[in-house]
Amino acid sequence: MSSPSPRLSFWSNRKNFELWLVGGAAVFLIFVFPLFNKLGWVSNFTISLWGKYLCYALLAMSVDLLWGYTGLLSLGQALFFALGGYMHGMYLMRMIGERGQYHKPIPDFLVFLGWEKLPSFWEPFASFPFSLTMVFLLPGLIAYVFGVLAFRSRIRGVYFSILTQALTYAASIMFFRNNLLLGGNNGFTDFKLILGYDLQAAVTQRALFVASAVALLLVYGFCRWLKQTKFGLVQQAIRDGENRVLFSGYATAHYKLFVFVLAALIAAVGGALYVPQVGIINPSEMQADKSLEAVVWVAVGGRGTLLGPIVGAIGVNALKSWAVRAFPDLWYIVLGGLFILVVLFLPGGLVSIPKRFEPLWQRIRGMDTQKEAEAIVSPELKSEPRRT
Amino acid sequence: MTRLVRQFLELAVLLFLAVAPAAAVDAPRQTIVDAILSSDDGHKRELISSLMGQADDSIAGLLVAWRKDELFIFTTPDGAKIPVHLTGAKDAAGAQEAVRVLDDGAVTRSDGKLLRLVAGDLIAVEHTTAIRRAMKLVLDLIDLAAADPAKRLQAVQTIGLSQDASKLPALQARIPKEGDPHIQRALKEAVALIQLKDTNNGVKIAALTQLKELHSLASTDFLHRTIKEAETAKNNEVLKAARAALYAVEQHRSVVDLFGTLFRGISLGSILLVAALGLAITFGLMRVINMAHGEMIAVGAYTTYLVQNIFGAGITIPFFGLSLPLPGMNLTGAAYQWYFIAAIPLSFVAAALVGIVLERTVIRFLYRRPLESLLATWGVSLVLQQCLRLMFGANNVQVSSPVYLSGNWLVNDVILGWNRVFVIGFAILIVFGMWLVLSKTPLGLLIRASMQNRTMASCIGVRTERVNMLTFGLGSGLAGLAGAFLSQIGNVGPSLGQGYIIDSFMVVVVGGVGSIGGTIISAFSIGGIDQVLQQYLPDWAPGLAWVPGIGTFLQNLAQDAAVFGKILVLAGIILFLQWRPSGLFSTRSRNLDE
Numbered sequence: 001m002s003s004p005s006p007r008l009s010f011w012s013n014r015k016n017f018e019l020w021l022v023g024g025a026a027v028f029l030i031f032v033f034p035l036f037n038k039l040g041w042v043s044n045f046t047i048s049l050w051g052k053y054l055c056y057a058l059l060a061m062s063v064d065l066l067w068g069y070t071g072l073l074s075l076g077q078a079l080f081f082a083l084g085g086y087m088h089g090m091y092l093m094r095m096i097g098e099r100g101q102y103h104k105p106i107p108d109f110l111v112f113l114g115w116e117k118l119p120s121f122w123e124p125f126a127s128f129p130f131s132l133t134m135v136f137l138l139p140g141l142i143a144y145v146f147g148v149l150a151f152r153s154r155i156r157g158v159y160f161s162i163l164t165q166a167l168t169y170a171a172s173i174m175f176f177r178n179n180l181l182l183g184g185n186n187g188f189t190d191f192k193l194i195l196g197y198d199l200q201a202a203v204t205q206r207a208l209f210v211a212s213a214v215a216l217l218l219v220y221g222f223c224r225w226l227k228q229t230k231f232g233l234v235q236q237a238i239r240d241g242e243n244r245v246l247f248s249g250y251a252t253a254h255y256k257l258f259v260f261v262l263a264a265l266i267a268a269v270g271g272a273l274y275v276p277q278v279g280i281i282n283p284s285e286m287q288a289d290k291s292l293e294a295v296v297w298v299a300v301g302g303r304g305t306l307l308g309p310i311v312g313a314i315g316v317n318a319l320k321s322w323a324v325r326a327f328p329d330l331w332y333i334v335l336g337g338l339f340i341l342v343v344l345f346l347p348g349g350l351v352s353i354p355k356r357f358e359p360l361w362q363r364i365r366g367m368d369t370q371k372e373a374e375a376i377v378s379p380e381l382k383s384e385p386r387r388t
Numbered sequence: 389m390t391r392l393v394r395q396f397l398e399l400a401v402l403l404f405l406a407v408a409p410a411a412a413v414d415a416p417r418q419t420i421v422d423a424i425l426s427s428d429d430g431h432k433r434e435l436i437s438s439l440m441g442q443a444d445d446s447i448a449g450l451l452v453a454w455r456k457d458e459l460f461i462f463t464t465p466d467g468a469k470i471p472v473h474l475t476g477a478k479d480a481a482g483a484q485e486a487v488r489v490l491d492d493g494a495v496t497r498s499d500g501k502l503l504r505l506v507a508g509d510l511i512a513v514e515h516t517t518a519i520r521r522a523m524k525l526v527l528d529l530i531d532l533a534a535a536d537p538a539k540r541l542q543a544v545q546t547i548g549l550s551q552d553a554s555k556l557p558a559l560q561a562r563i564p565k566e567g568d569p570h571i572q573r574a575l576k577e578a579v580a581l582i583q584l585k586d587t588n589n590g591v592k593i594a595a596l597t598q599l600k601e602l603h604s605l606a607s608t609d610f611l612h613r614t615i616k617e618a619e620t621a622k623n624n625e626v627l628k629a630a631r632a633a634l635y636a637v638e639q640h641r642s643v644v645d646l647f648g649t650l651f652r653g654i655s656l657g658s659i660l661l662v663a664a665l666g667l668a669i670t671f672g673l674m675r676v677i678n679m680a681h682g683e684m685i686a687v688g689a690y691t692t693y694l695v696q697n698i699f700g701a702g703i704t705i706p707f708f709g710l711s712l713p714l715p716g717m718n719l720t721g722a723a724y725q726w727y728f729i730a731a732i733p734l735s736f737v738a739a740a741l742v743g744i745v746l747e748r749t750v751i752r753f754l755y756r757r758p759l760e761s762l763l764a765t766w767g768v769s770l771v772l773q774q775c776l777r778l779m780f781g782a783n784n785v786q787v788s789s790p791v792y793l794s795g796n797w798l799v800n801d802v803i804l805g806w807n808r809v810f811v812i813g814f815a816i817l818i819v820f821g822m823w824l825v826l827s828k829t830p831l832g833l834l835i836r837a838s839m840q841n842r843t844m845a846s847c848i849g850v851r852t853e854r855v856n857m858l859t860f861g862l863g864s865g866l867a868g869l870a871g872a873f874l875s876q877i878g879n880v881g882p883s884l885g886q887g888y889i890i891d892s893f894m895v896v897v898v899g900g901v902g903s904i905g906g907t908i909i910s911a912f913s914i915g916g917i918d919q920v921l922q923q924y925l926p927d928w929a930p931g932l933a934w935v936p937g938i939g940t941f942l943q944n945l946a947q948d949a950a951v952f953g954k955i956l957v958l959a960g961i962i963l964f965l966q967w968r969p970s971g972l973f974s975t976r977s978r979n980l981d982e
Contacts, residue, residue: 121941146962149962149966153967155965155969158758158762161677161759161762162894163897163965165890165893166893166894167962169890169958170955174945174951174952176951177951179945179947179948180945181941181944292763292766296763296767329774332771332774333770333771333775335770336768336769336770336774337767339764339766339770340750340764340767343754343760343763343767344753344754344764347760
């Protein structure tokens with residue numbers, strides 16, 4: 001990680017550019033956008049839509065941390081996202097109180113299933129701090145147990161992917177059952193209050209949007225810090241050649257376990273912020289397809305970069321919002337086709353496009369041969385993730 | 389010449405004899421006519437009751453018509469009385485066609501026209517309560533003598549379960565006449581069940597002994613009731629016999645359950661095996677993570693659907709605004725039933741072609757990047773699924789079972805579905821076929837060489853590009869075959885493959901990647917364990933109460949045996965991989981990264 005040379009072009013000086021971009025976007029999302037909404041220039045719909053995108057971006061960050069930086073392709077991140085959502089959703093369900101369809105002190109679906117009083121594990125979720133703890137605790141615990149089992153027996157590569165997919169699958173078929181007492185098919189919806197505020201009010205939605213933006217900024221900053229620590233370097237070394245790291249005396253299983261749990265927590269935060277903004281959580285959110293979709297965002301945006309997953313999550317979802325309405329029949333063909341093309345022709349994702357045009361840019365600028373050579377061997381180019 | 393005439397005459401006599409019984413009036417119709425014309429109610433009842441247990445199709449229709457006041461007596465101008473049945477649509481005057489009860493023939497008037505009568509002008513043939521009761525008895529028992537064995541069996545079982553003592557003589561009379569051993573057994577069972585209600589202890593005990601010998605599963609509830617009655621009546625002999633019978637029945641039930649579970653386990657195992665075999669080649673041998681494998685299965689299933697329609701009335705497929713009409717051959721009967729046999733090779737070819745196109749356009753660029761082949765093929769799977777949805781609609785399509793695959797085979801109370809039996813046979817067949825291809829043909833040799841070491845095989849002159857293409861085609865074709873058979877077992881819809889993809893990967897991973905033998909063993913183990921859990925989890929569920937905190941929760945969950953069993957199997961697989969990370973049979977390699 002040498003400091004970028006000031007003589008390099010603006011585009012190849014990516015670090016600076018990225019910082020400016022992120023700073024600008026953060027100021028815009030945290031201050032300007034909500035202000036515009038308050039002034040009525042941006043609709044409430046747009047705010048909640050972008051709030052959703054930001055939560056997806058958090059999910060994408062967690063996928064990237066695992067796949068882009070550690071080489072672990074997890075197809076179970078949607079599970080942690082949904083679990084975070086469910087844990088927060090349980091609090092929101094308790095807050096409905098007697099305002100439900102049946103006007104009973106227990107959630108409607110329990111009345112429907114013939115319950116008279118609240119099952120005991122629902123009791124503590126009336127407290128927001130408890131629910132918040134569970135948002136971290138449950139996904140973290142599941143990730144820890146699964147991680148210990150998987151990494152201890154050195155399950156890696158595609159086997160890890162397949163097993164995480166099976167984990168998600170098992171969880172989703174469980175959550176689809178009414179007997180789990182978590183709403184079955186329909187999951188949780190019809191929320192009314194959060195911390196005593198009306199969830200439907202514009203100001204609440206705005207606050208949740210700002211919270212999502214801040215969470216994303218914090219996660220971005222944290223990952224940025226993590227990647228240049230010694231830990232982050234070992235993590236990337238595991239991605240590039242796990243056996244060499246293992247033989248150099250690092251217990252790679254511990255590193256991977258830590259990253260896996262960390263990624264689960266990030267996904268869970270995304271899910272917990274997602275539920276109040278979208279207003280519904282059900283088991284279809286934790287199906288294996290959703291995890292794969294999150295992987296698509298990261299691949300399209302650019303894995304192994306910090307900006308890529310955010311660009312990918314927002315870009316693909318904005319495309320989806322538009323395409324689902326414009327071409328409802330063709331959307332899946334577009335998504336699938338986009339994915340095939342990116343994997344085949346653009347392994348670096350969207351954020352690698354500027355760099356691809358760099359030689360062209362330099363020729364236009366008329367740089368001399370010596371500087372061109374310098375640009376070619378610049379560390380930025382070499383740090384592209386190895387294809388696994 | 390005279391000889392010829394004599395032969396001709398003999399032939400004519402023979403022909404006449406052959407025709408004569410058909411021309412004559414069949415006895416049940418004559419009996420009904422007699423009953424209608426008889427003036428004595430007692431005689432009428434006797435005549436009707438004499439029909440009991442006879443197997444004539446006309447009886448039921450005429451008796452029902454009688455009860456519904458559709459039979460009338462028509463008096464001809466010369467005074468003869470003809471019972472007629474008014475049928476068909478009413479014309480403007482309200483008249484219907486009159487059909488003779490005696491021989492089902494139309495009545496012609498003297499002017500040669502068909503006789504039409506208005507129901508209101510005539511008086512319907514009368515029936516009293518006693519006659520109706522006699523008719524009902526005949527009607528209830530009519531199926532006992534039906535030509536269709538399934539109908540007979542059903543009738544016997546219904547009578548047995550209703551414990552109607554008035555039908556006992558008919559049942560007993562039927563026992564020696566019945567040729568089908570299954571139905572004979574059912575008859576004995578029904579007789580014994582009816583006799584359970586007898587007041588005489590001796591008869592009761594004899595019936596219980598009979599039930600004990602037959603270990604009839606249907607009698608459980610009746611035995612429980614008999615035990616309860618005997619307990620209240622302090623009737624020790626009956627109690628003892630009933631307990632013994634119940635014990636025998638319960639013993640038999642557990643054996644039947646065990647074998648049933650075993651069969652379902654083997655059948656599920658073969659389904660998994662059939663679905664996973666293609667993957668064992670593309671993933672196991674080629675190391676390509678083909679997430680579109682499920683869609684290859686769907687392609688095979690839809691090919692079966694197409695072939696079925698081409699054998700039938702034809703089909704028009706809409707696709708991107710175009711519509712492709714496929715003419716049908718309009719076959720019926722036995723020829724139509726052949727469609728499934730024709731669909732088997734076609735579904736292999738269709739899926740293999742899709743696989744080869746996929747290999748040429750996408751996968752060949754990704755042989756060194758397995759994780760990315762996972763992602764690209766997932767994209768392919770989305771595209772294929774959506775294409776299927778656009779072509780065949782989002783709903784499930786109807787694939788009918790040919791006659792030779794529908795129905796059950798009952799072996800000692802264990803129900804074996806023919807389609808399941810076929811899947812087992814089919815699995816054995818394609819495993820054998822695959823073994824032949826891989827180990828006995830030149831292509832198999834090339835495949836094994838290229839898969840073990842692609843570079844080295846290429847160096848010694850194997851055209852690995854072509855081998856890759858063919859291998860992937862083979863794997864996809866096997867998936868297509870699986871689709872053809874799965875279309876007989878489950879629904880055929882655009883997301884058919886999604887239901888099998890995770891299970892298939894599990895089977896291959898547990899068996900050991902690259903080992904076909906491992907795939908076979910793991911498919912049957914996973915199938916067997918899954919079915920055992922599904923069968924016995926509800927019995928074990930109460931035993932889960934000891935788990936601290938979540939005991940009731942687990943008990944509750946275990947009631948959903950299908951889902952909980954599946955989760956336990958997945959958890960079991962994860963734990964199994966702790967013990968053997970590379971599956972049952974691992975292929976040894978000096979390569980560190982494999």
